[in-house]
Amino acid sequence: MKRKQLIDHIKEKKSYLCVGLDTDITKIPRQLEPNADAIFEFNKQIIDATKNHCVSYKINTAFYEAQGLKGWEAMEKTLHYIPETHFTIADAKRGDIGNTSAQYAKTFFETLPFDAVTVAPYMGEDSIRPFLEYDNKFTIVLGLTSNKGANDFELQQSGDKLLYEKVLEKVSTWGTIDNLMFVVGATQAEEFVNIRKIIPQHFLLVPGVGAQGGSLKDISAYAMNDDIGLLVNVSRAIIFADDAKKAADEYHQEMAGYLK
Amino acid sequence: MKRKQLIDHIKEKKSYLCVGLDTDITKIPRQLEPNADAIFEFNKQIIDATKNHCVSYKINTAFYEAQGLKGWEAMEKTLHYIPETHFTIADAKRGDIGNTSAQYAKTFFETLPFDAVTVAPYMGEDSIRPFLEYDNKFTIVLGLTSNKGANDFELQQSGDKLLYEKVLEKVSTWGTIDNLMFVVGATQAEEFVNIRKIIPQHFLLVPGVGAQGGSLKDISAYAMNDDIGLLVNVSRAIIFADDAKKAADEYHQEMAGYLK
Numbered sequence: 001m002k003r004k005q006l007i008d009h010i011k012e013k014k015s016y017l018c019v020g021l022d023t024d025i026t027k028i029p030r031q032l033e034p035n036a037d038a039i040f041e042f043n044k045q046i047i048d049a050t051k052n053h054c055v056s057y058k059i060n061t062a063f064y065e066a067q068g069l070k071g072w073e074a075m076e077k078t079l080h081y082i083p084e085t086h087f088t089i090a091d092a093k094r095g096d097i098g099n100t101s102a103q104y105a106k107t108f109f110e111t112l113p114f115d116a117v118t119v120a121p122y123m124g125e126d127s128i129r130p131f132l133e134y135d136n137k138f139t140i141v142l143g144l145t146s147n148k149g150a151n152d153f154e155l156q157q158s159g160d161k162l163l164y165e166k167v168l169e170k171v172s173t174w175g176t177i178d179n180l181m182f183v184v185g186a187t188q189a190e191e192f193v194n195i196r197k198i199i200p201q202h203f204l205l206v207p208g209v210g211a212q213g214g215s216l217k218d219i220s221a222y223a224m225n226d227d228i229g230l231l232v233n234v235s236r237a238i239i240f241a242d243d244a245k246k247a248a249d250e251y252h253q254e255m256a257g258y259l260k
Numbered sequence: 261m262k263r264k265q266l267i268d269h270i271k272e273k274k275s276y277l278c279v280g281l282d283t284d285i286t287k288i289p290r291q292l293e294p295n296a297d298a299i300f301e302f303n304k305q306i307i308d309a310t311k312n313h314c315v316s317y318k319i320n321t322a323f324y325e326a327q328g329l330k331g332w333e334a335m336e337k338t339l340h341y342i343p344e345t346h347f348t349i350a351d352a353k354r355g356d357i358g359n360t361s362a363q364y365a366k367t368f369f370e371t372l373p374f375d376a377v378t379v380a381p382y383m384g385e386d387s388i389r390p391f392l393e394y395d396n397k398f399t400i401v402l403g404l405t406s407n408k409g410a411n412d413f414e415l416q417q418s419g420d421k422l423l424y425e426k427v428l429e430k431v432s433t434w435g436t437i438d439n440l441m442f443v444v445g446a447t448q449a450e451e452f453v454n455i456r457k458i459i460p461q462h463f464l465l466v467p468g469v470g471a472q473g474g475s476l477k478d479i480s481a482y483a484m485n486d487d488i489g490l491l492v493n494v495s496r497a498i499i500f501a502d503d504a505k506k507a508a509d510e511y512h513q514e515m516a517g518y519l520k
Contacts, residue, residue: 022360062356062363068371072332095380096322096353097407100282103322111328120355120380122402124409142382147357149384152430158418170412207357 001115002136003178003203003227006087009055010228014256018056018089018205019248020235021046021078023063027240039067039074042239044081049245050238053252056087056231058205059114079112087231088114089205093142095120095127102130109134116140118183118205121167125174132175138203139180143168143195146185146208168198177201184223186214186232192222203229209251210237216251220258228259261375262396263438263463263487266347269315270488274516278316278349278465279508280495281306281338283323287500299327299334302499304341309505310498313512316347316491318465319374339372347491348374349465353402355380355387362390369394376400378443378465381427385434392435398463399440401431403455406445406468428458437461444483446474446492452482463489470497476511480518488519 010016021043025033028042035041047057059078064071082088090112094104101119108117109131116138119128131139144154144164154164161169168182184195186208195204204223208214209232216232224230234251241247270276281303285293288302295301307317319338324331342348350372354364361379368377369391376398379388391399404414404424414424421429428442444455446468455464464483468474469492476492484490494511501507 024363060356060360060363062354062360062367065367066363066371068367069329069332069336072329076328091356093356093380094322094353096320096351097405097409100320100322103284103320103326107322107325107328111326120353120382122380122382122413123405123407124412124414126407126409128409145357145383147383147386149357149386149388152384153382153423153427154384156418156426158416158423163413163418163423166416167413 001087006055006203007227009085009087013055014259015053015055015252016228016230016232016255017054017248017251018058018231018233019046019050019054019238020058020060020091020207020233021239022060022235023239025067036070037074039064039071040077043074043078046239046244047081050248051083051086053245053248054086056089057082058089058091058233060235061090061092076112079114087116089140090114090117093118093120095123097123098126098130101127105131105134109137116181118142121171128171128174132179137179139175140205141167141171141180141182143182143184144191145183146187146214150185165194165198168195172199172202177203181205183207186219189215189218189222192219196223196225200225201227201229203231205231205233207233210234216254217258220255224258261347266315266463267487269345269347273315274519275313275315275512276488276490276492276515277314277508277511278318278491278493279306279310279314279498280318280320280351280467280493281499282320282495283499285327296330297334299324299331300337303334303338306499306504307341310508311343311346313505313508314346316349317342318349318351318493320495321350321352336372339374347376349400350374350377353378353380355383357383358386358390361387365391365394369397376441378402381431388431388434392439397439399435400465401427401440401442403428403442403444404451405443406447406474410445425454425458428455432459432462437463441465443467446479449475449478449482452479456483456485460485461487461489463491465491465493467493470494476514480515484518
């Protein structure tokens, strides 16, 4: 999917919601459990319930890999079930030396034709470059994450900047706003003002809303740009809600308010 | 596998060679290609040819994932084919927020019962902690990698240290020498003196020998400790050699010389 299409979808639907399919097999309803395809069946119900309220789905690869072959198959099926109008993200946080990253790019852009994949920056440019070589695909690089561990390295001083600021600054020169996005965690809403000074135009994938406690209002106020520039991910607070459709609709309505 | 068993195997065999199964389907011999199980058949031949010369096998997950379900199946079969005497490493470079890292730990320690998995440090302690909670398993955290991109962040100044030095220093306090190792790239051999000051006792997984140009002699001189403390990985220079057994044997003989 191209950047322009994504922006158009967001504006038409008045939603920048990404639903995170962190499908934990131990948390899905009992009546699905005996089914060999339980993960896929659960995802199908979630997608049917939420697709009118979101513009994107993010598949957290860990929850599928943990189930082995069966899980990998559920990931394939889920990806193919997501409507073409929705921006699909493999939340895989990969990254390795060049020839290996090329294999990961192949995995998530060809074997599993996602629109985007999340990538870790630690190993530098040649670990990210192979992902950027695909047309109409997005590489979403970790900037500032929403977990406590962000304090260990990301928020540490690195010369005259914090490490995550250096990452945003340097990585943004390796690609364009048409093939690169960044993960920026929502629990640190005040950081968005600063982040938008470094990368005013890039789309941000923002996790941490819902179960992790980030405020949608603050994120939207601080991080939105002229092209919206935001995909806000909610996982557990939607997919494990008593009523996933209602939960997604509530986020949708709130977002529509901020898009006026 | 426990640290002591690994050390015993190294001393008995006089080898600290890890063979990297970066099995690129486009590079395996033509006569195997029509076989649906080509990757596994290739690995089987490599394992049979090299098992007397190495103490460890490292499976680079990217090359398997790129083949989708078939690849994942080949990874499973390969892991189960490796003799129990050999230390098995999933070179997966995972890392995410706690509940997701727990799923990755489950993937590579339970669903696929490897002895060790490589993990990226960027997201900090809670992204690594779930891996460390397993007994008799090793978490191998990226320190200094062997690629050019190491200059982008790992070798950048971070306060009074380089970032990778901070990573070694901080991460080493989160586990013990019995459940934690580090990846340290071999193309920067002079760095090992410094690295051994920070982490004198930990095992190091050293990639970058062979196709990437690192010197086995220098690594062994600078990085070996009283418990050996080294697993040197060679991938392409063995598995795609005309004679994999001969190539592995040459590394084995050279290592035996350094272990006298």
